[in-house]
Amino acid sequence: MATPPALRIGPFTVDPAVVLAPMAGITNVAFRTLCREYGSATSLYVCEMITTRALVERDPATMHMITFGPDESPRSLQLYGVDPLTMGKAVQMIVDEDLADHIDMNFGCPVPKVTRKGGGAALPYKRKLFADIVGTAVRTAAPAGIPVTVKFRIGIDDDHQTFIDAGRIAEAEGAMAVALHARTAAQRYSGAADWTAIARLKEAVQTIPVLGNGDIFSAQDALDMVEKTGCDGVVVGRGCLGRPWLFRELHAAFTGQPIPEGPNLGVVADVLRRHAALLVDHLGQDKGVRDLRKHMAWYLRGFPVGSELRQRFAMVRTLDEVAALTEELDHDAPYPPGAEGPRGRQGSPAKVVLPEGWLDDPEDAAVPAGAEMWHSGG
Missing domain, CATH: 3.20.20.70 (Aldolase class I)
Structure with a gap:
């Protein structure tokens, strides 16, 4: 191909x-x-x-x-x-x-x-x-x-x-x-x-x-x-x-090479710890580990991880906790088929909210009032 x-x-x-x-x-x-x-x-x-x-x-x-x-x-x-x-x-x-x-x-x-x-x-x-x-x-x-x-x-x-x-x-x-x-x-x-x-x-x-x-x-x-x-x-x-x-x-x-298989849970645990360390370097321990929480369900998707352990991952607070929790995972668990496919936000289609009269004149070059955003990141 x-x-x-x-x-x-x-x-x-x-x-x-x-x-x-x-x-x-x-x-x-x-x-x-x-x-x-x-x-x-x-x-x-x-x-x-x-x-x-x-x-x-x-x-x-x-x-x-x-x-x-x-x-x-x-x-x-x-x-x-x-x-x-x-x-x-x-x-x-x-x-x-x-x-x-x-x-x-x-x-x-x-x-x-x-x-x-x-x-x-x-x-x-x-x-x-x-x-x-x-x-x-x-x-x-x-x-x-x-x-x-x-x-x-x-x-x-x-x-x-x-x-x-x-x-x-x-x-x-x-x-x-x-x-x-x-x-x-x-x-x-x-x-x-x-x-x-x-x-x-x-x-x-x-x-x-x-x-x-x-x-x-x-x-x-x-x-x-x-x-x-x-x-x-x-x-x-x-x-x-x-x-x-x-x-x-x-x-x-x-590059025309064979596509490697997905990682087992032990490798995913290593990636989690690496991600946590990088986030702490960037944001400090408190913010960095809290930021990692939203990634937990994505990393663990499809793997045999019980609901109680998943909940503890979602509430993690320190790098030491991340390390301790990853040790509780079954490191030999193979990459599951259920880890593939759509992930992240999907939501439902909805009518797009526009400024009044926005569709009237596509050649209007006026800057929309109040459209500049103070904060970054979406």
Whole structure:
């Protein structure tokens, strides 16, 4: 089965053509480090979403979120913005202070608090405003050689699809690649991703790479997406929750090697302890171990772990507790078939909340009132 060649994104070679999607509260430096340790150091691992206003205002939490590992290259940062002026200031700050090597732009967030202000997945409907924001970022980043890529969804809903226009506009404004999460904002994370939309975007965008995102829960899913859509690479989000070793499997699949079997529970216990240590380094023991709690069910999914022990994992407070609890696991338990498949938030489709009159004029370039977000991470 054919696999995509290495990607070129500005000065960077992304090989294999695999990208860790930015995920709020997940893709901090600790989790990115784990994924890089399993995958290729030359794939792309994107920091969780940073808002332009929070960056420009130097929000302390945001400044800590853009921590990168000493060997992390390229340092990939995702920006959310709705105002070309603030976007320009944020990108100039990144350039002047050498905060990142690559900028990805978020136009895919379906969260109601974002779309009701015209941001995220709602924004590409306003074609002129979308072009202004992307163009400003590209022009500001260009003197420093920082490539800009753009991620978006199919559209607001089935009646308001924007992805073809968004891809062509991003291409015209100088983006180095585009990525399509093949769902509408109305779908959120429910149902099946429509991979045919990725194929359509690939046909419409001729001069830059097109990446596919949505429903990649195994290495075989990634190979299938490439074969069915012709996309130039894949973006992996929820499929790697509690499974950073998925990047080892993707590396094997994309380099023509046999896909390794999943780890037994003893190896998963080692990964848990490693993840805990990395989080404590980044956030301190109290916050770091509390942050690990949300990962526990993902790591232990499908394994023979009793409900009482699972509950104790979910309430863990210290590194010593993590170590002690992992010793209670059956380290010889093999990787279960039940660990595969969809994971993470799915929810139900819902009507997208938009600003009043948002759909009246797609050429209106006015910045939506109050859409700038103070806090990063989604």
